[in-house]
Amino acid sequence: MRPCAAIFGVSLLAAASVARADDPPPEEDPARWLKELDLEAGSAEADLRLRELDLRDGVKVRLPPYHLRAERIHLSLGKWGVRVKGNGLLTFCPCDDPPVAIGFSGGWAGPPDELIVEDPTLRVLGIPVLWLPYLWLRSPRKIGLTTPDVSFRGPDGLFLGQGLHLPIGRGLEIGAGIYTAGGFAATADLATERTSTLVRFDYRHDVAGRAVPTGAGVAIDARGIIGDRRVNVAWDVDAIRGARGLRTTLDLDSIARPYDRGSLVARVGPVTAGVITTDTRGAPLDALSFVRPWVGLAGDVAHVTSIGAGGSNGSITVGPRWVRDRGAEMIGDGSWATTFAGWLGVATFQTSARVDGRLARGGGADPSTPVGGDRLGALVGEARLEATLPFARALSVDRAAGGPPLLHVIEPLLRATAVGGRASGDRTALSGFIGAPAFAEGSMATSAGLIAVGTRTALGTQYGGIAPGRDPWIGRLAAELTAGTLFAERGRDAAIAGSLHWTMRNARGGSTLMRVQGATTRAIEDGARLGHGGWIVAGRTRWEHSRDGLGAELRGAARGDLPVLAGWALLGADVAPRLTTATGLVAPGATVGVGTALPVFWGVRLGGDVDVHGPTTRRLFDETTLLDVRGTLRYRHPCGCFRLAVRGGKVVGRQGIDVFATFELARTDPNDPRDF
Numbered sequence: 001m002r003p004c005a006a007i008f009g010v011s012l013l014a015a016a017s018v019a020r021a022d023d024p025p026p027e028e029d030p031a032r033w034l035k036e037l038d039l040e041a042g043s044a045e046a047d048l049r050l051r052e053l054d055l056r057d058g059v060k061v062r063l064p065p066y067h068l069r070a071e072r073i074h075l076s077l078g079k080w081g082v083r084v085k086g087n088g089l090l091t092f093c094p095c096d097d098p099p100v101a102i103g104f105s106g107g108w109a110g111p112p113d114e115l116i117v118e119d120p121t122l123r124v125l126g127i128p129v130l131w132l133p134y135l136w137l138r139s140p141r142k143i144g145l146t147t148p149d150v151s152f153r154g155p156d157g158l159f160l161g162q163g164l165h166l167p168i169g170r171g172l173e174i175g176a177g178i179y180t181a182g183g184f185a186a187t188a189d190l191a192t193e194r195t196s197t198l199v200r201f202d203y204r205h206d207v208a209g210r211a212v213p214t215g216a217g218v219a220i221d222a223r224g225i226i227g228d229r230r231v232n233v234a235w236d237v238d239a240i241r242g243a244r245g246l247r248t249t250l251d252l253d254s255i256a257r258p259y260d261r262g263s264l265v266a267r268v269g270p271v272t273a274g275v276i277t278t279d280t281r282g283a284p285l286d287a288l289s290f291v292r293p294w295v296g297l298a299g300d301v302a303h304v305t306s307i308g309a310g311g312s313n314g315s316i317t318v319g320p321r322w323v324r325d326r327g328a329e330m331i332g333d334g335s336w337a338t339t340f341a342g343w344l345g346v347a348t349f350q351t352s353a354r355v356d357g358r359l360a361r362g363g364g365a366d367p368s369t370p371v372g373g374d375r376l377g378a379l380v381g382e383a384r385l386e387a388t389l390p391f392a393r394a395l396s397v398d399r400a401a402g403g404p405p406l407l408h409v410i411e412p413l414l415r416a417t418a419v420g421g422r423a424s425g426d427r428t429a430l431s432g433f434i435g436a437p438a439f440a441e442g443s444m445a446t447s448a449g450l451i452a453v454g455t456r457t458a459l460g461t462q463y464g465g466i467a468p469g470r471d472p473w474i475g476r477l478a479a480e481l482t483a484g485t486l487f488a489e490r491g492r493d494a495a496i497a498g499s500l501h502w503t504m505r506n507a508r509g510g511s512t513l514m515r516v517q518g519a520t521t522r523a524i525e526d527g528a529r530l531g532h533g534g535w536i537v538a539g540r541t542r543w544e545h546s547r548d549g550l551g552a553e554l555r556g557a558a559r560g561d562l563p564v565l566a567g568w569a570l571l572g573a574d575v576a577p578r579l580t581t582a583t584g585l586v587a588p589g590a591t592v593g594v595g596t597a598l599p600v601f602w603g604v605r606l607g608g609d610v611d612v613h614g615p616t617t618r619r620l621f622d623e624t625t626l627l628d629v630r631g632t633l634r635y636r637h638p639c640g641c642f643r644l645a646v647r648g649g650k651v652v653g654r655q656g657i658d659v660f661a662t663f664e665l666a667r668t669d670p671n672d673p674r675d676f
Helices: 005-016 030-036 252-256 564-571
Strands: 038-040 043-047 052-063 066-078 081-091 100-110 114-118 121-124 127-131 134-138 149-153 158-166 172-179 184-191 195-204 215-227 231-242 259-268 271-280 290-304 308-323 327-344 347-361 375-388 391-395 406-424 445-461 474-487 492-505 511-523 535-544 551-559 589-599 604-614 625-636 642-651 658-665
Touching (some): 081 114, 149 172, 158 184, 290 327, 406 474, 445 492
Antiparallel strands (some): 038 052, 066 081, 100 114, 100 121, 114 134, 121 127, 149 158, 149 658, 158 172, 184 195, 195 215, 231 259, 259 271, 290 308, 327 347, 347 375, 375 406, 445 474, 474 492, 492 511, 551 589, 589 604, 604 625, 625 642, 642 658
């Protein structure tokens, strides 16, 4: 006998509908919690007057996100919710044999946010391992404790911590803990609709026999905006400070960045004001190498015509800049950018132009005032035109029926780009100028241009989505190849650039990804060549059979003696100085990495990552610098109700080997990327 949940719900609600003088108001009536209950049992007896229910024989009670199992339990409706009496098991998923469960002898339930368990006994694979007199479980909508933090952090030793969850925004997690060998660490993580803030603090004092950094350190990763389009305040901070700063994270990308940066900008209509700070990553907490407050004007305008549409935006800023050991400067920057795209006959086109300028007065003898020194003037302009002739065809494929359309596009293109710049005065004042990398070292003038022809093609579902049907493996392939001539001031180079992007996704969680981008030049005239024999390439490929299947990832980036300006012209990035951030390299050299994931047995999965760097591709394995090596041993129950992971590794900038253990007791998203 399997009575439906509605039968029991009606019985108790009917009893609750009998009004009494001491009944709570409707908005506080605990009977409303019964709507959250889903009951199943072989037999039941109800007392409408007392609002009680006795369940027997294979009892299952669902209190989202919890599940109660027992042979016999008694439910009664009280002032604070549903009172539960009887021995049973509390689990976190509906599967029949969960690896982790909590035994109980009773409790109180106030769905969907509260659950108090009497005599909780933690059972792992049916074996009792821990007992407590009471356990209070709360949903993310309530204040509560998070999972304890237990980790071994290399020479720092064992770390024990605990966190607190506060229902602020999308959730505020505050955690703190101690090193058993001396010291403490704290973390605050807040996410809202428009902001993200993560702050980590770490402190260690001297410990005999342990050669570890001492003192204080902090890492901040915060960004966000509040307000509307006309009146707002925005900020972006990425900083790791102090002797202990690098001990706060295992993220290789964060550790490898050379600089800390912070910005705060306020806008009221066209008027803007802000401050920018920069310093070397890991520098002392009380030091800043660069501080620049500024005020300015900014605006934008839209362009709409019969053949296309576009827009322009410009800004002017002025303010002092204090640079450590160089005194103060007065800086004025101006920028204007415009874009336009449309349809002309049988072809599409897009154009863009940008001009950036700087006027500066160098610092004088007194580093606290922006007087004296040399004046500097710098101007960099860019113009770009790209015309294409797209040919698109919709393919009729049965497996894509009802899904996103399957398209094949071939698009020949013509690209012309020109850049020019000139500067005079003290070159050090170019620091931070958006056009500075366009000027070669020791040169205060530059000019270059590119004329190239090529083609791009794409095949796959629109936006790369998965089409339902007989074959869920549907994705998108896109490629581009261009060749042309790159003009330098006193020379000419042949130029080739290309990119490839291939992605496929599977409904079971499997995926493939390939992304490669590169460029090369070869001198065809003597003189001061812009890119003689230079090249640059960055790529990543990844394959995962299924959510818990075999997976592998290869990643790498390499750069020969290819100047920044040449790479910019070839790869088509906006404005020359922005090139190197897209490649992962700011100087000639190479990085190579590999990641794996291997299913072992019974939900156990083994994974690992290794990344190395070399000064050149030829000496990559002769003069190797180990960037990171990490390994993960993870177990996840098939239904996703329990996950345990042990992670360990060594990352450049951190001494010793770190080991972290984490576990989760909840049904997780089957597409959660953290599994890889």
